[in-house]
Amino acid sequence: MASQKHYNFLFIDDDRDILRELEGIARNNRWTCLSLSGGGEALEVLDNYRFDAVVVELSLPGFSGLQILEWMRTQPHQAEVIIITAKASVDSAVKALKMGAFDYLTKPFETVEKADFCLHQALEKHELLKRMQQFQVPGQSAEEFENIIGKSPKMQGVYEMIRHVSASHSNVLILGESGTGKELVASIIHKTGPRHSKPFVVINCSAMPETLLESELFGHTKGSFTGAVVDKAGLFETADGGTVFLDEIGEVPPSVQVKLLRVLQEGEIRPIGAVNSRHVDVRVIAASNKDLLEQTRIGKFREDLYYRLNVIAVLLPPLKDRAEDIPPLAYHFLKVFAKKMHKETGKLSIDVLQALQNYPWPGNVRELENVVERAVVLATGETITAKNLPPRILSASFYAPPDRDNDLSKLDYKEAKKRALNIFNRSYIIKLLEKTGGNITAASEKAGMDRSNFKKIIRKYRVETKTDE
Ligand SMILES: Nc1ncnc2c1ncn2[C@@H]1O[C@H](COP(=O)(O)OP(=O)(O)OP(=O)(O)O)[C@@H](O)[C@H]1O
Numbered sequence: 001m002a003s004q005k006h007y008n009f010l011f012i013d014d015d016r017d018i019l020r021e022l023e024g025i026a027r028n029n030r031w032t033c034l035s036l037s038g039g040g041e042a043l044e045v046l047d048n049y050r051f052d053a054v055v056v057e058l059s060l061p062g063f064s065g066l067q068i069l070e071w072m073r074t075q076p077h078q079a080e081v082i083i084i085t086a087k088a089s090v091d092s093a094v095k096a097l098k099m100g101a102f103d104y105l106t107k108p109f110e111t112v113e114k115a116d117f118c119l120h121q122a123l124e125k126h127e128l129l130k131r132m133q134q135f136q137v138p139g140q141s142a143e144e145f146e147n148i149i150g151k152s153p154k155m156q157g158v159y160e161m162i163r164h165v166s167a168s169h170s171n172v173l174i175l176g177e178s179g180t181g182k183e184l185v186a187s188i189i190h191k192t193g194p195r196h197s198k199p200f201v202v203i204n205c206s207a208m209p210e211t212l213l214e215s216e217l218f219g220h221t222k223g224s225f226t227g228a229v230v231d232k233a234g235l236f237e238t239a240d241g242g243t244v245f246l247d248e249i250g251e252v253p254p255s256v257q258v259k260l261l262r263v264l265q266e267g268e269i270r271p272i273g274a275v276n277s278r279h280v281d282v283r284v285i286a287a288s289n290k291d292l293l294e295q296t297r298i299g300k301f302r303e304d305l306y307y308r309l310n311v312i313a314v315l316l317p318p319l320k321d322r323a324e325d326i327p328p329l330a331y332h333f334l335k336v337f338a339k340k341m342h343k344e345t346g347k348l349s350i351d352v353l354q355a356l357q358n359y360p361w362p363g364n365v366r367e368l369e370n371v372v373e374r375a376v377v378l379a380t381g382e383t384i385t386a387k388n389l390p391p392r393i394l395s396a397s398f399y400a401p402p403d404r405d406n407d408l409s410k411l412d413y414k415e416a417k418k419r420a421l422n423i424f425n426r427s428y429i430i431k432l433l434e435k436t437g438g439n440i441t442a443a444s445e446k447a448g449m450d451r452s453n454f455k456k457i458i459r460k461y462r463v464e465t466k467t468d469e
């Protein structure tokens with residue numbers, strides 16, 4: 001835990017009482033601290049000494065907290081910065097979060113425990129970042145993680161994040177398109193982390209109406225609403241000591257966002273209808289396939305909640321950006337489904353591999369998983385062939401997306417002829433291959449061409465489309 005190591009704090013405030021409270025927290029945790037009352041002298045001290053975290057009042061006379069933060073961001077050894085602000089200027093505190101501050105505390109402090117908790121969290125993030133900076137050689141394989149496939153450089157980056165993140169208790173935000181493996185990564189972070197023996201509880205926040213979501217998350221007492229016939233514990237209580245995975249966090253309605261913020265800030269929940277709050281110790285991993293920052297900008301998602309969740313962000317790359325992972329993933333799913341369906345199918349034909357790698361996979365790994373499952377159902381022999389794939393995969397493999405603008409009269413004769421020939425080639429070959437289930441030999445026979453010439457046309461077409469894009 002952060003409190004067992006030796007840490008250095010800098011406290012800057014012109015309010016003596018606040019400084020005394022902060023010094024008390026530092027003393028209790030056996031941290032070293034230096035207290036200053038002005039921003040000007042702080043810069044000099046920061047220039048000469050290294051701190052793990054700095055707690056600074058936003059509106060100091062002379063150098064403001066924001067100016068200090070701005071200056072610190074230009075320095076190589078960054079301490080975590082916590083802003084102190086009066087309730088009235090919370091807006092500027094949010095500005096500070098955007099500039100890279102870790103968090104803010106409103107003064108007077110509600111409770112010393114809350115301030116203490118915030119300081120610990122800042123140290124934990126600082127430790128994590130330090131460890132990540134030390135990490136030099138990226139791992140070559142992901143064998144240490146079960147069930148996650150892919151050795152592309154992009155996935156190596158993800159594994160590196162998982163390794164560092166799972167060792168901590170920090171909240172994590174996983175961002176990625178639908179089907180990129182957000183839930184899988186969340187479960188790996190939990191399983192390989194210190195809470196692995198405690199529950200991992202998943203909730204999809206988009207799948208239920210507001211009151212139900214609130215009751216699922218925080219529980220309710222008997223009689224608190226129609227239908228609440230018994231006391232029911234919420235998922236946060238069920239997950240106590242473990243991890244809650246909040247999927248589709250961007251869909252959480254504002255009233256529930258406020259309550260989530262309370263859990264994250266104070267570790268407290270209050271079931272619907274209950275008089276008292278209960279303490280819970282839960283790590284939160286949230287996921288979204290939306291641009292959450294954009295959601296905060298348009299007022300759909302609370303900024304303060306965003307920053308609490310986004311202590312560490314893990315970005316999952318779309319499958320099309322790591323095409324080298326497609327064959328191993330396809331073989332992995334092939335093995336899984338063949339075993340499940342008691343089939344001998346264990347190979348993918350070259351055409352299939354080619355088709356899979358050329359398709360853009362808008363539904364990412366989940367879509368690939370479904371395509372392989374379907375192919376195993378349809379396969380009759382040892383090998384999956386192109387006719388076991390859905391037409392959309394074959395069309396995308398051999399042909400480019402259709403031209404959006406077909407008005408050839410806009411072009412000069414030569415260009416128009418080239419375009420028309422492309423369109424003809426495309427639709428002719430698409431139709432032939434669809435008819436033959438992707439079998440190139442059969443399609444070339446139908447076209448009255450030999451296979452290699454037919455393949456040349458396919459290739460030529462593909463080269464042309466690449467330069468057309
Ligand atoms: N790298 C991977 N290796 C093996 N399986 C994977 C990988 N990535 C995803 N999967 C599998 O693909 C499916 C989709 O993954 P998951 O549910 O984690 O995605 P998601 O990002 O949460 O999707 P959604 O946004 O649709 O909820 C799951 O069955 C998961 O096990």
Ligand SMILES: [Mg+2]
Nearest residue numbers: 179182183247
């Ligand atoms: Mg999911």
